[in-house]
Amino acid sequence: MSSIRVPEGYDIYQRPFHFHFKNLLRAYGRNRTFICYEVERQDGGSFVSVASGVFTNQFCHRHAELLLLSWLRQLLSPREHYHVTWFMSWSPCAGCARAVADFLQEHRTTVQLSVFAARLYYHWDPKFREGLRRLSHLGAQVDIMSFQHFRYCWDNFVDNQGTPFRPWKELQRNYRSLVTILKDILRVPEGYYIYRPTFYFHFKNLLRAYGRNRTFICYEVKKSFRGYFFHVASGVFTNQFEPGPQIHPELLLLSWLEQLLSPREHYHVTWFMSWSPCAGCARAVADFLQKHHTVQLSVFAARLYYHWEPEYREGLRRLGAQVDIMSFEDFRYCWDNFVDNQGTPFRPWKELQRNYRSLVTILKDILRPVFTTSNGYNLELGHRAAQC
Known part of the structure; x- marks a missing residue:
């Protein structure tokens, strides 16, 4: 990992990780979004790590996505090619999806973004569904976090005290349900069938x-x-x-x-x-x-x-x-x-x-x-x- 793995010196504690990343189909009382991110730069035929860490909401109501985009703009060079990965406790809201889409349009020749969400935020609302479709339309990979992704985040972004990741009982069942919902959202842009x-x-x-x-x-x-x-x-x-x-x-x-x-x-x-x-x-x-x-x-x-x-x-x-x-x-x-x-x-x-x-x-x-x-x-x- 890079020496600037976690800006702000931030790791997630074990209990908040299990609470905020649990992939429930309907989750109440979880009003924060956590993003575990990695930035890799293309170096010849391979990618090398540049930075990784964790962002979450500021309590002045700035969403984690907006904070991370602001930080990325300062990090990226227009002469390099990057792959950015986000592991998110919630998928983006409609406003943040627009901001991410604008960012991808601005950096369309230099940045490839992969987004893995533990849960889908208001996935029944047309505005939120359209936001995810637009991200996909602009070339972002939009997917659901699997067992392997949760374990990867536990090993790399959580203050785990050397303990292994222990999945909750309904993880695989909820994962399959969320994959089906997301596939339905992304399969035809603009709601056209x-x-x-x-x-x-x-x-x-x-x-x-x-x-x-x-x-x-x-x-x-x-x-x-x-x-x-x-x-x-x-x-x-x-x-x-x-x-x-x-x-x-x-x-x-x-x-x-x-x-x-x-x-x-x-x-x-x-x-x-x-x-x-x-x-x-x-x-x-x-x-x-x-x-x-x-x-x-x-x-x-x-x-x-x-x-x-x-x-x-x-x-x-x-x-x-x-x-x-x-x-x-x-x-x-x-x-x-x-x-x-x-x-x-x-x-x-x-x-x-x-x-x-x-x-x-x-x-x-x-x-x-x-x-x-x-x-x-x-x-x-x-x-x-x-x-x-």
Whole structure:
């Protein structure tokens, strides 16, 4: 540990740690927040400890998050890259979440923040839920403290007198419940879900689909850190019709991603699409991936848009991403994570598996190499098709 491990010389005593960090689903009389924090600086290919310690509320009503952010601003160098970890007795309130989000925007190219909360503060209130979503949207890892995290804090931030950490009886059960609640909060930003009839209508994997003039994209963004990928953001985009002309969701999502991504980080982005991209959007995606070499994109389409047209086939070949057809498991995953399903299970339509196999065959046919002849024509799978 660093020589400045605990500014203000502060360790948590054993009894306050058990009282304030106990992961109750409803906790009363716990009006203080404790943050056990660590700051690491990137040094070549590894991270070295810079500082660690504990912050808590000032009784003039300054929240621990605001005190810690103020201290961090003085510590950080704009020329270095940092990973900051917070172990919190309470997740941030709505106001502190906004302050942390502003801090992350201010330091978006230099600071990666991981937040582990023992309990979720007012998790049923829309303002507090939105605060956590925004933190996740801006690239913070937001998670629940597990047994290992409690033990780590006990060993490193508590005046434990050499005694081992002893978990309370309901720790694991409450941990699983809180993970489920947090997953529900973070899975779709801005409270946007697809309604059940909308999902069935627009994602049904028909070979020829009429009257379906909108595209829905259920997306997930994960960031690489120390060999692992963790959740950054997820949600739903669809066509924008107002104001002005229609904008395809691929273009809206690419524009949003431009604001989210850091050039120093590696990402894996997954799209579950009701339609595969049109030719113009495929070019835009290919250009985006050429520009952002740190982004790996996987595209799973429920249906193939104009798959018999050479221009659309060529767009899929040049996408620069993994392109595949949505399977039963993909539909069920979207149902569980992006649909206002009211707790009901996904029920597949009769022809789902048959259509899936047909679409896989068509896509495999599209993605085979194309050879250009001397007279300017493409030879695609033994067929002669005019060059687009």
